Amino acid sequence: MLQKFQNHLLHNFHFLNGKKILLATSGGKDSMVMLHLFQQLDYKIGIAHCNFQLRGMESFEDQNFVQDYAAANGIPVFITQFDTKAFAEDYKVSTQVAARELRYNWFYELLETEKFDYILTAHHADDNLETFLINLGRGTGLEGLLGIPEQNEKVVRPLLAFSQEEMEVYAKLNNIQWREDSSNASDKYLRNKIRHHLVPMLKELNPNFLSSFHKTQTYLQEAQVMVEDASIMIYQQVARQEEDIIYFDLQQLRKLPNYKSYLYQWLNEFEFSAWDDIYDLVESQSGKYIYSAEYRLLKDRDSLILSPINFVDEREEYFINENQKEVNIPLNITFCKVADISNVSNKAIFVDADKLKYPLVLRHWNEGDSFQPFGMNGKSKKVSKLFKDEKLSLIEKENTWLLCSNEDIVWIIGLRQDDRFRINDTTNNILKIQLE
Structure with a gap:
């Protein structure tokens, strides 16, 4: 030996x-x-x-x-x-x-x-x-x-x-x-x-059972290599990754003759165990999800979204003083006085600085929050309704922050500015707030 x-x-x-x-x-x-x-x-x-x-x-x-x-x-x-x-x-x-x-x-x-x-x-x-x-x-x-x-x-x-x-x-x-x-x-x-x-x-x-078993495992290992190769090829057609979030295209997934096998191959490393529930998720209504110890698989319209579990604390708040030029937590945002408006986008807003009450507050959205969009003549709109209109996933909703002055929303960051803080003909101080 x-x-x-x-x-x-x-x-x-x-x-x-x-x-x-x-x-x-x-x-x-x-x-x-x-x-x-x-x-x-x-x-x-x-x-x-x-x-x-x-x-x-x-x-x-x-x-x-x-x-x-x-x-x-x-x-x-x-x-x-x-x-x-x-x-x-x-x-x-x-x-x-x-x-x-x-x-x-x-x-x-x-x-x-x-x-x-x-x-x-x-x-x-x-x-x-x-x-x-x-x-x-x-x-x-x-x-x-x-x-x-x-x-x-x-x-x-x-x-x-x-x-x-x-x-x-x-x-x-x-x-x-x-x-x-x-x-x-x-x-x-x-x-x-x-x-x-x-x-x-x-x-x-079978006196030679161990030898036969060894051959069987060799064949299984070869089959596993083939499965892994096929899995990688199909993954590139079905999935896309943005930072630490993976999106699986359900339309492409359903075209596969045995999509359950591919889902198992892709998700097994994330320690999911409720496989029947995961397979059912493909045909479930939007908003349903399955947890593993550290990940969540969410059904959202035509996608399955895999993401790390983020336990959102709705009480989490960050305060911004009047003289601050930037904040880095939880988002990178800059504040600067400007003479006029340029390059307006969802990443940058221009507000009447004299209308702001300090300290400003960065917080998560809560059910019941409302704001006044441009063009609605002072009427309010639920933030949740905006999310629905924008077709945001649950993960995107959880990652949305609000910039507030007292109890009023100044900016649903990255989405909409509130009409109450826009500049007008009487504005003397223009503040540009930008999401970096």
């Missing part, structure tokens, strides 16, 4: 040569085999061990075993202890999720503080099969059927090409000592049930 492993590293993980690598070592058979293999090769290694304190004294005996092995072999070792159960309760997650979160956060800290280049874990082919079966049972897309990736950024899994059986034979031939995790014998966890019952049955039906 050593020669096979060395060739595997040479052909698939050549970037590890000359790097400082950290081996995640639990003390179990898999991680001790990985550690032994790297000891036989010319790599700069260190050991990282997590004590999750989930098995009483057994957890501390594992810790001592790893520490003693590192000391006996002159290998740098890093140990940490977690109150995993408390973390799981605090963040309302399962113990397994808590352990994974704690483990990988610590690994990345070590990479930074101890100047390691990569963290290596001992996941093998049987682990990969178990992950595939778990995802298959839960319902997943193509990506979920690809199993455990060989590399995620700085995390590398060099043993995925090797079976549990190969590793056990290697361990026995080389008299490798390891610690047995008593929880692995329990059927409390889904992974253990699959490991103890389903996988042996599959291998009994």
